[in-house]
Amino acid sequence: MSELAPRGDIVLVVDDSPEALGFLTRALEEAGVTVLVSTSGEAALSVVEKLVPDVVLMDAVMPGLDGFETCRRLKASARLAHVPVIFMTALTETEHVVHALESGGVDYLTKPIDLEELAARMRVHLANARRAQSARVALDAAGRHLMAFSASGAVHWATPQASRLLDAAGAGENLRALLGKRVREWLAARDVASIAGGEVMLQPDGQEELQLVCLGIIGPDEHLFRLVARGERNQEETLRQHFGLTLRESEVLLWIARGKSNRDIAEVLGLSPRTVNKHLEQIYIKLGVENRASAAVKAMHVLA
DSSP: OOOSSOTTOEEEEEOSOHHHHHHHHHHHHHTTOEEEEESSHHHHHHHHHHOOOSEEEEESOOSSSOHHHHHHHHHTSTTTTTSOEEEEESOOOHHHHHHHHHTTOSEEEESSOOHHHHHHHHHHHHHHHHHHHHHHHHHHHTTOOEEEEOTTSOEEEEOHHHHHHHHHTTOOHHHHHHHHHHHHHHHHTSOGGGOTTOEEEEOOTTSOOEEEEEEEEEETTEEEEEEEEHHHHHHHHHHHHHHTOOHHHHHHHHHHHTTOOHHHHHHHHTOOHHHHHHHHHHHHHHHTOSSHHHHHHHHHHHHO
């Protein structure tokens, strides 16, 4: 049998069947994988509060909290959203497969489980999850306030900086749900080809104003947004009005004033470095300067 997953990985197996748990646990442990087991959805949610697994093997049909609802609750957490969930069940009807995928699962295996097939699928989904997580870690390190939503308004993931900005604005569960609702309504009212650069407004009573700026689609049903607080948007608007800039030019200038390189700005705004250079050429003309240092000085003077 081929190796199920890289040695040292942590796999959470959720199944109410002792026989299934025993079978999978033995196979995984023989492959050098660390195995956590839960016999119910409720127990699985308790486990992930203490430790984040690399992959979850989830039985679909269990008493109490079934696998579908358990998966939805796992995916609602930003710290767990990247963890691939592979469903295991004897149900083979199309509606069950769709249900599994809609609840956040990445794959679906029918019982009895074929270990070779399980091994292949686990390797693929672990590799995909690690690539995506590596990109998010890079974004986190750069301090970007980014969130990815599904068309239904569910949060696929959020950078820690975005979560902290929401917390600073007093964003409890009700506000986060409202944010998802606004995103769902905004996406439903727009053509996919024209969403990049659009803004979703959120002005909760007594809260700091928040906005989401759409950066585009980055994956299947994964829409990337930049979270902006009122102060940052006001700075961009101040620069735009003072120098007669476009919205995008004001964003580029604000990041220039913060000392970011063209490559950093390209990544933050979802542009190519060449496009950033073209925006800079126009910014220099409008500001009457010849280089980025002079542009940064002029911008900071206006914002002071």
